[in-house]
Amino acid sequence: MAITPRERLLDLTRLISRAGRPMTGVDRVEFAYLTHLLQHGPLWGLVRSSLGYVLLDTRGCVALRDRIAAQNWGAPDRLSRIKRGLDPIRMRAESDLRRLCVARCLPLRLGAMLRRHLPRGLTYVNTGHTNLTDRVLSALQGVDARVTVFVHDTIPLDVPQYQRPGTVDRFRHFLNRAARADLLVCNSHQTESDLARHLPAERLPRTVSAPLGLDLRTPTQAPDGPWQAPYFVTLGTIEPRKNHALLLDLWEEIPEAHLLICGSRGWENHAVFARLDARPPRVHELPGLDDGQVAALLQGSAGMLFPSFAEGYGLPPVEAAALGVPLLLNNLPIYWEVLGDIPVYADVADKYLWRKEISRMAADHQAGRTRAEQAPRFAPPTWAAHFKTVLTLT
Incomplete structure (x- = not known):
């Protein structure tokens, strides 16, 4: 043949x-x-x-x-x-x-x-x-x-x-x-x-x-919930590598914003699951959302937070950047390769810097200083x- x-x-x-x-x-x-x-x-x-x-x-x-x-x-x-x-x-x-x-x-x-x-x-x-x-x-x-x-x-x-x-x-x-x-x-x-x-x-x-x-995810209707603006989104399976623990630590000291955790629970992360089960204030766990709902939440957010310890590519930040959403990421080489200087980078060991940048991003969102300047700078890779x-x- x-x-x-x-x-x-x-x-x-x-x-x-x-x-x-x-x-x-x-x-x-x-x-x-x-x-x-x-x-x-x-x-x-x-x-x-x-x-x-x-x-x-x-x-x-x-x-x-x-x-x-x-x-x-x-x-x-x-x-x-x-x-x-x-x-x-x-x-x-x-x-x-x-x-x-x-x-x-x-x-x-x-x-x-x-x-x-x-x-x-x-x-x-x-x-x-x-x-x-x-x-x-x-x-x-x-x-x-x-x-x-x-x-x-x-x-x-x-x-x-x-x-x-x-x-x-x-x-x-x-x-x-x-x-x-x-x-x-x-x-x-x-x-x-x-x-x-x-x-x-x-x-x-x-x-x-x-x-x-x-x-690119096409925004549909954002789900309703008890959160209010400004809010931040983190996206991905709740597993140790994604470092949700850092965000939970930070949110004990952040009264001015809500955190939406979009993703299903993964594995070997019992301490984080216990903290989520305790329903910390201003933290909302949202598993099972479809692509359109996630995109709608991202568009209304003050930014995406991604403190992952390691990534092979990091698709969620790329998607968020394409939507013009501000980004605060761990300082990993892969992000520099794909996203350049579009995100704000902060080492996850520096909790003070993460806290400072989250507060700044929340204030920018409240003041209407939006992502408009950022969006045209990023041309996402194509299939x-x-x-x-x-x-x-x-």
């Missing part, structure tokens, strides 16, 4: 495993690749489901994209009801996969399924850090596939103290498998240099840096530029 230079196999396991849940930054990248690769030649999709592997052709990938975008899934089939413990929405998503697929198999038959249906020499693309297993890599060798892996960050190795149990070892195994790829795509020069620190030169494949494009870089190599 002849192959065109643009024929690719995209791994979609992560999107299906998280069906029905709010998209994280990594999820958004996988969805962007699904959307854009459909515009650049024949596309196949591979998913490791709870009952084995599923293969989609281009038509199936289009149908899956539409279901994910609309969060519109069909009824669960008989097989999904056999598998115990599955989330109800994932049951429906996997049922749709079986309806849409051109082939499916048990794990031991993966290599045979790929050899039967796929052209030799196509490019396998994995953007989700999911399903990059020895079994998959071995099966891909059977069709002489080139392998491209997106590496979002090396955070588990850089700040292991903020990880869930087992995460560091799992990431190290992932990186060892990623080193067998033909190309590693990085979201920044920072991630590219981090990879070089963790993989010896003789094991490091070809790498390329391609900043993530921005799918068009990202794929122009990546697709020439894949």
